[in-house]
Amino acid sequence: MNFVALKMLTGDRAKYLGLIFTIAFCTFLLENQSSIFAGIMKRTGSQIADVTDAEIWVMDPKTEYFEQTKRLKDTDLTRVRGVEGVGWAVKLFKGNPVARTLSGKFDVSICLGLDDATLAGAPRKMLLGSWERLREPDSVVIDKAGYVLLFPGEPLRLDRTLELNDHRAIIVGISDASPPFASYPVMHTRYSQAVNFIGRERTQLSFVLVRPQPGVDALELARRIEEQTGLRARTGEQFEWDCVLYYLRNTGIPVNFGITIAIALIVGVVVAGQTFYIFTIENLKQFGALKAIGVTNWRITGMIVLQALTVGTMGFSLGSGLCAAFFAITVNNLPTRGLVLMWQNAIGTGVAIFVVVILASLISIRRVLVLEPAEVFRG
């Protein structure tokens, strides 16, 4: 009887297509908005994720997220290095100088000062130039998006000059740093150089980056550092989540996206549910005839669930395809780079969509199950 159920479904072409497009639209909105939301939240920890050679971040005990830094004392680096299990520990500076080009274009930037000797903490992917050139005086590496922001419409070119807080800086490399939460240019330079750009203060150490000795568990070492130094130590993954949770708690972003996602879900439930309900009710007489002929309630339930799952699968596939196409088109645009359809969002949306269609079918099934087969004789 499965083919009977499918032909009943596809025979009413207007409702069939209406159901598929409603579910596809709902899927597209849910996947799109939840993926953009997750992508934006992920950006809050981009600069942490870019550091792949160190596993632990050490900071002031009151620091809650990446943008919020309270300077450490230089002696803190020595104390961290003294903790058993530390392979190496290096300094990282973070500041926000104003970057200005010779044409007058300017923007606040994120300036990260890497350990002079090792340059540990730099993103791996360089589009133009080399990290080694950071050892030259006044040199900086800028990310591609920042370059385009400061030099709009101009080709990528090295050895260009700009000012960072009125200090001369020369671009010696263009990196593919992950996009930050705010669309600021991301500059990498040596620690000593960064301190010069910002201006010397009494203390200037933002973070200590630590790599455990081989065989030492990062979580355990972080706990040990906290215990012995009184500083806050987090693994990279923990620190990324700290940033995400901070923004979730302290900004209106989740509410904003949450409303859109909720509306998509409600519209999907109401429209898909109503259309499917009407579709089943219009077929009530046919179902009554099938019941009279001797088709069991279980079989009819199976037929309706099959119809629901079919439109759910087709609508979900179409919506996911549209969403994937959207992100494929926008992933290379600088403002939306890094925003992709995440598999977690696709699975979550799939579960939501299938709950919607199953709910809609259950409401319809109830009407069919209570239908007296004798109704079919009433003309």
Place this chain on the structure above:
Amino acid sequence: MSSEIAVQCRGVQKAFGNGGGKVLALRGVDLDVRYGAMTLLVGPSGCGKTTLLSVIAGLLKASAGEVRVLGEHLERLPGGEQIIFRRQNLGFVFQQYNLLPALTAAENGAIPLLAAGVPRGKAVNEAKRLLATLGLGDRVNALPKQLSGGQQQRVALTRALIHQPRLLVCDEPTAALDADTGHAVMELLAAEAVRPERAVIVVTHDSRIFGFADTIARMDDGRIVSVESEFQEQQS
């Protein structure tokens, strides 16, 4: 015509509602339906014909009395077994055909076999064969909307007969058809459906088709008021 009884009703009552709103649709019906015969249930609208047909078909449960269908006390069968009994032994023809609009004539005709688990190809081929017998061999792939009323009723007849039921119940099979088409459908019904091993019950108020009946049971106000039987005439 066989003298064996296919359907036996004794003191059958059917009430709808309860308390002050209780309506007695059947008020103690006694009826015998024989194998190999076409029995017409006739009477004015609201006299209880369709209710009695529903009770005999096991679609409604009698409030009182006894109904034996093909040797089984339907009311004593559990729900699941009643459905299987109906699927295996009963064929239905409805006033409004109740064909599935998205299915072709052959697919509609094949439904009882599909419900019984017969593979689709085999079931549809069997329906095509029967449709050809009923004069619709060239319309097997047509959708119901592409068929005339008479053709749709012949598809419904195919659906009713394809699984070789022992009892065929027809509710006003000519009501939606013009006189000529109705007559043609009844001729087909008499020729193809009436078999020694099968009983046929037709509910109708169309006096033009009374000539096809072997037995005419007249109903009024929930009771059988008279039975005219060719079988009784032969015996007397």
